[in-house]
Amino acid sequence: MPKELGKTYQPQEVEAAIYAMWTEGGYFAPKKGDKPAYTIVIPPPNVTGQLHLGHAFDNALQDALIRYKRMDGYEALWMPGTDHAGIATQIVVEAELRKTEGKSRFDLGREAFIKRVWEWKEKYGNRIVEQLKKLGSSCDWNRLRFTMDEGLSRAVREVFVSLYDKGLIYRGNRITNICVSCQTALSEAEVDYEEQEGKLYHVSYPLSDGTGFLTVATTRPETMLGDAAVAVHPNDRRFAGLIGRTVLLPLMNREIPVIADEYVDKEFGTGCVKITPCHDPNDYDVAKRHNLPELLIMNQNGVINANGGKYAGLTREQARKAVLADLEKDGLLIKTEPHPHNVGTCARCHQNVEPMASEQWFVSMKELAAPAIAAVKEGRTKFVPERFEKLYLHWIENVRDWCVSRQIWWGHRIPVWTCSACGNVFAMREDPESCPHCYSIDLVQDPDVLDTWFSSALWPFSTLGFPDDTEDLRRFYPTDVLVTAYDIIYLWVARMIFSGIEHTGKEPFHTVYMHGLLRDANGKKMSKSAGNGVDPLEMIDQYGTDALRIYLTSLANLQGGDMNFAPDRCEHFRNFCNKLWNASRFVLSNLGDTGGWTLPESLSLPDMWIVTKLQGLVYDVTAHLDKYELNLAIQKLIDFIWDDFCDWTIELSKNQLRHDDTKEATQQILAYVLETSLRLLHPFAPFITEEIYQSFPDGLRGSPSLMIAQWPEPEDRLRFNHEAGQMELLMDAVRAVRTRRSEMKVPPSKKAAWTVETQHQELFESHAWVFKSLAGASDVTFGAAAEGAVQIVTSGATIALPLAELVDLEAEKARLAKELASAQKEYDVLSAKLQNPGFTEKAPERIVLAERERLAALKERIERLSP
RNA sequence: GGACAAUUAGCUCAGUUGGUAGAGCAUCCGCUUGACGUGCGGAGGGUCAGCGGUUCAAGUCCGUUAUUGUCCACCA
Numbered sequence A: 001m002p003k004e005l006g007k008t009y010q011p012q013e014v015e016a017a018i019y020a021m022w023t024e025g026g027y028f029a030p031k032k033g034d035k036p037a038y039t040i041v042i043p044p045p046n047v048t049g050q051l052h053l054g055h056a057f058d059n060a061l062q063d064a065l066i067r068y069k070r071m072d073g074y075e076a077l078w079m080p081g082t083d084h085a086g087i088a089t090q091i092v093v094e095a096e097l098r099k100t101e102g103k104s105r106f107d108l109g110r111e112a113f114i115k116r117v118w119e120w121k122e123k124y125g126n127r128i129v130e131q132l133k134k135l136g137s138s139c140d141w142n143r144l145r146f147t148m149d150e151g152l153s154r155a156v157r158e159v160f161v162s163l164y165d166k167g168l169i170y171r172g173n174r175i176t177n178i179c180v181s182c183q184t185a186l187s188e189a190e191v192d193y194e195e196q197e198g199k200l201y202h203v204s205y206p207l208s209d210g211t212g213f214l215t216v217a218t219t220r221p222e223t224m225l226g227d228a229a230v231a232v233h234p235n236d237r238r239f240a241g242l243i244g245r246t247v248l249l250p251l252m253n254r255e256i257p258v259i260a261d262e263y264v265d266k267e268f269g270t271g272c273v274k275i276t277p278c279h280d281p282n283d284y285d286v287a288k289r290h291n292l293p294e295l296l297i298m299n300q301n302g303v304i305n306a307n308g309g310k311y312a313g314l315t316r317e318q319a320r321k322a323v324l325a326d327l328e329k330d331g332l333l334i335k336t337e338p339h340p341h342n343v344g345t346c347a348r349c350h351q352n353v354e355p356m357a358s359e360q361w362f363v364s365m366k367e368l369a370a371p372a373i374a375a376v377k378e379g380r381t382k383f384v385p386e387r388f389e390k391l392y393l394h395w396i397e398n399v400r401d402w403c404v405s406r407q408i409w410w411g412h413r414i415p416v417w418t419c420s421a422c423g424n425v426f427a428m429r430e431d432p433e434s435c436p437h438c439y440s441i442d443l444v445q446d447p448d449v450l451d452t453w454f455s456s457a458l459w460p461f462s463t464l465g466f467p468d469d470t471e472d473l474r475r476f477y478p479t480d481v482l483v484t485a486y487d488i489i490y491l492w493v494a495r496m497i498f499s500g501i502e503h504t505g506k507e508p509f510h511t512v513y514m515h516g517l518l519r520d521a522n523g524k525k526m527s528k529s530a531g532n533g534v535d536p537l538e539m540i541d542q543y544g545t546d547a548l549r550i551y552l553t554s555l556a557n558l559q560g561g562d563m564n565f566a567p568d569r570c571e572h573f574r575n576f577c578n579k580l581w582n583a584s585r586f587v588l589s590n591l592g593d594t595g596g597w598t599l600p601e602s603l604s605l606p607d608m609w610i611v612t613k614l615q616g617l618v619y620d621v622t623a624h625l626d627k628y629e630l631n632l633a634i635q636k637l638i639d640f641i642w643d644d645f646c647d648w649t650i651e652l653s654k655n656q657l658r659h660d661d662t663k664e665a666t667q668q669i670l671a672y673v674l675e676t677s678l679r680l681l682h683p684f685a686p687f688i689t690e691e692i693y694q695s696f697p698d699g700l701r702g703s704p705s706l707m708i709a710q711w712p713e714p715e716d717r718l719r720f721n722h723e724a725g726q727m728e729l730l731m732d733a734v735r736a737v738r739t740r741r742s743e744m745k746v747p748p749s750k751k752a753a754w755t756v757e758t759q760h761q762e763l764f765e766s767h768a769w770v771f772k773s774l775a776g777a778s779d780v781t782f783g784a785a786a787e788g789a790v791q792i793v794t795s796g797a798t799i800a801l802p803l804a805e806l807v808d809l810e811a812e813k814a815r816l817a818k819e820l821a822s823a824q825k826e827y828d829v830l831s832a833k834l835q836n837p838g839f840t841e842k843a844p845e846r847i848v849l850a851e852r853e854r855l856a857a858l859k860e861r862i863e864r865l866s867p
Numbered sequence B: 001g002g003a004c005a006a007u008u009a010g011c012u013c014a015g016u017u018g019g020u021a022g023a024g025c026a027u028c029c030g031c032u033u034g035a036c037g038u039g040c041g042g043a044g045g046g047u048c049a050g051c052g053g054u055u056c057a058a059g060u061c062c063g064u065u066a067u068u069g070u071c072c073a074c075c076a
Helices: A011-025 A054-070 A088-103 A110-126 A127-134 A150-166 A221-226 A237-242 A280-290 A306-310 A316-329 A366-377 A389-397 A452-456 A471-476 A484-502 A536-543 A545-555 A567-589 A605-626 A630-654 A660-681 A685-696 A721-743 A761-768 A770-775 A809-835 A837-842 A845-865
Strands: A037-041 A075-079 A168-179 A185-186 A192-208 A213-218 A229-232 A246-249 A252-260 A272-273 A331-346 A353-363 A382-384 A416-419 A425-427 A444-445 A483-486 A510-514 A752-757 A777-782 A790-794 A797-801
Touching: A011 A054, A011 A280, A011 A444, A011 A536, A011 A545, A037 A054, A037 A483, A037 A567, A054 A075, A054 A127, A054 A483, A054 A510, A054 A536, A054 A545, A054 A605, A054 A630, A075 A471, A075 A797, A088 A110, A088 A389, A088 A452, A110 A280, A127 A536, A150 A168, A150 A425, A150 A452, A150 A484, A168 A280, A185 A353, A192 A221, A192 A246, A213 A221, A213 A229, A221 A306, A229 A237, A229 A280, A272 A280, A306 A316, A306 A685, A316 A331, A331 A353, A366 A389, A366 A484, A389 A484, A389 A845, A425 A777, A452 A484, A483 A484, A484 A510, A484 A605, A484 A752, A536 A545, A545 A567, A545 A630, A545 A685, A545 A809, A567 A630, A567 A660, A567 A845, A605 A630, A630 A770, A630 A797, A660 A685, A721 A761, A721 A770, A721 A790, A721 A797, A761 A770, A761 A777, A770 A777, A790 A809, A809 A845
Parallel strands: A037 A075, A229 A252, A382 A510, A483 A510, A752 A777
Antiparallel strands: A168 A185, A168 A353, A192 A213, A192 A331, A229 A272, A246 A252, A416 A425, A416 A444, A752 A797, A790 A797
C-alpha cells in the first residue's frame, strides 16, 4: 500500500531511515552485472577533518557518477577512506596535549605520543566518515581504508624499498624549506608563496685592508652570520678591482672573499650580494661553484645555533632585531627601504618557511616523470576540463626532486637502517633483526617519517590490496575517474599518476575530473578566521541534503572555475524538492488500479508530447553525465520536472482524470513519467527520490530500491516529433491567450468563449478541453472574429475573445498594428537571409529548412495580423 | 616575468559541435485553479567588456586592448 505522504517534504524525517535501508540492503557494495567494473576512489579526507562545503561538493559529484553507473549496470565501486595527514594531525593532537595536560610531545616521548595519536584517531577519526554518510554518499563502507592501516603501510614499504633499490630514493644535504614552527622539512608543493611587506636593508661590509666599503642589500639580515662571501657581477666595472680581495664580515669579524658570479643582477639593490650558502638556494649554488665553506647558523626550530656567535640562542626574529641594532650602532646599516616580496609560508601552519641546508630524503623525479608526461600527452589519462593538462604538464616537466622526509613522528617511518657496527645503510620491507652485511644487531632506524602524500600517491592501488595481487586489484584497478579540486593537482594527482605507472605499470585512472573551489557569496575565500565558512551540516538541517546537493551540482561549471555559494539560494532547490514531492503526492493519489508503470496502449497528444520530451531528457541527462556536465544534467532535470511535467502534464491530467474514457491511460502516463524521472534524478537527489519510490505500491516498483533500479534508456519508438509539434501549437495558443488576458487584467475566474480561425481546426476542436482547462475558455467555436473582439494571433491560429467591454478599440488596433510591423520587419530580415545564396548553399540543410519554416510561420502570422 | 581563466538582465551565474540570448533571485501585475503559496499565471529588463578579423552566420572561433582573479617562476 502506498505510504501517506505529508503536505511538504520533510527531509529531516526520512533521510536517516533511507540511508539505513540502503546500508541494510547492502546496496553500496559492487554487484557483478552485464557491464564491467567502474571505480572511483574517494579523495581521502584528513582524519582530523570536519566536513566542509568542498567535501560536500566533491562528494555530491562523485556520488552522482557512481550512482548513475551502478544503475546503468556497472559493477560500481566507490572506494572510501581517510588520510592520516601527518603534520596536520600531529598539530591537532599536540595542541590538545598542551591544552589538557600542559605537555609537549617531547615530554611524552615518541612511542607514547604516537599511541596518543592513535587513540585520538580511534575516538574522532570516524567523525568525517559519519558526515559523509549524512550526504548520502554511496561508498562501500565495508572497505573503508586508512593510510596507516597495516595493508596500506605495507604498500608504502614496498614502494619505498623498490625505489630505494632502484636508486630512485637518495639522501642528500641541500637547501630545503623548513617550517620552524612544525619543525620539519616540507616539499616545494607544501610551500605557499605570499606577497609580504618586507624591507630591504643595505649593509656596509668594510674591506679588510680598511680602504673602503662594499654595501650589500638583504631582506634577511640575520643570515649574514653565515655569510661566506660577497658576490658581484664579473662585468660590473664598479667592483672590478675588488674581486679576489676580502671584506671583514661585520659582527662576526670573519674575513670573506669578494667573488664574481653571473648570478648577480647588476641592476638590483647595490649590485653586491652577500652569499649565505646554508640559508638560500641560489647562494648554495654559488657556494658550490666557488668552493665556499658552508656554515649553518640556525636549527630547525628557528633558533640561532653556536655558529651564530653571540646571537646563539635567539630566535630568528630576535636575531634579526639584534643584528640590525648592532649594525646600526656600528654605523653599518646604511639604508632601510620598504620592499614587498614573495615569502614562502607553510601550507599547514602559514608561518614563514626558512630555507636552510639539511639532510633529507629525496625521490629522484626525472625517471618517474617521463612516463607520467607521456600518459597525459598520449591521452591515456585525460583531464576534464582539458585546460588542466597544461598545468599538470608544466609542473611535471619542470618537477624537482621530491623531499619526502619529515621530522615529525606521526606517519610512516622511513624504512632505512644504519648499522652501528659496519656503517651499512639499507632499506627493508620487513623490520630487520640484524645487519645483512655484518649481522650485527646494533641497528638504528632513520628517525624521520614520510611525507603524507607519499602514501596518498599510492591510494588508487594501495586501497585495493597492493602490493598483493588481489582479486580486487585485478577487477577494480585501474580505476576510472578521479574527482577532485584543481588545488591538489601537484600535491596529489600528479604523484598518483607517476606512482601508479611506476608500481603497477598502469595509469591509475583514465580521467581526472577537476573542479574549482567554493567561495562565499561574494567570491571571497572561505576561512575560519574570516568567519565566512558555511557548514554543510547546517545547510542539510535547514534545507535537506538533496536541496544542498542539487545546488552544489548546479554550481559546477564546464571551465572548472571557482564557485560562489550563497546559502539562501538553497531555498530554491528546497522548493524544487517540495514541488517534486507534491507532484508525486498527486500522481500517487491518482494511481487508481494502475498495475504497473507501463505506457497505456493509446497515447493522447499531450501524452505523446511529454513522452517525447522525456526521451530527450533521458538522452540528454545520460550524455551530460558521460561528459561530466553535471550542472547541465541537473538543470535539464529540474526544467523537465517543474515546467514540462508539473505545469503542463499534471495540470492537463486533472481534466483527463475526471473522464472515464481517459482516466486509466492518464493514471498510467503520470506514473510512467514520474517513475522514469525519479530514476534519472536519483543520482543527484538520492533521498527524496528513494522516499517517493518507496511510497509506490509494490506493483509499481521494479526494484527493492531505486538505488539499484535500472537506468533509463531512450527509445526511438517513443519519439513522436510530429505530435509533439502539434502539442506545441496548442501550448502557444494557451500562452498567448494567458498573456493577453493578464495584460488586460481579466481575472482567471472570468471565462470567455473563443472563436478560432485556423488551418488546424480539427486539432483545435478535438483539444478544446486543453483551452478550457488552462486558458479560461468557456467554449470554442470556429470562424471569423466578431466585430470588437480581442484578437490574439498565435502560431497557427487567430483567437478572438469577446471582451469588448474591457477593450479600448483604438488601443487594440494600435497594438495589432505594432505586432504587424514587428512581424513584417522580422519577415524582411529572414527573407533577405533566405535569398542570400551564400546562406542557402553553405548552411546545413536542417538550418535552412528550419528558417524556411519560420518564414512560412511569419508569413501566416502577417496575414492574420493584416486588417 | 610567464601561463591560464573570467567579463552575458539590477544581483548571482548557466550557455554542451558557431544557427532566433537563458535561469534563479530581486522588481511589477494578477490568482483561495481540488499536489504544492516552499505554489500558479503574466510582465519589464541584455549592441553577451572595447576594437579588429574569419564565416552565409559569432556570446561561442582567431587577434588585440582593458579590468578582475588564479597558478607558476622569482628578484638578494
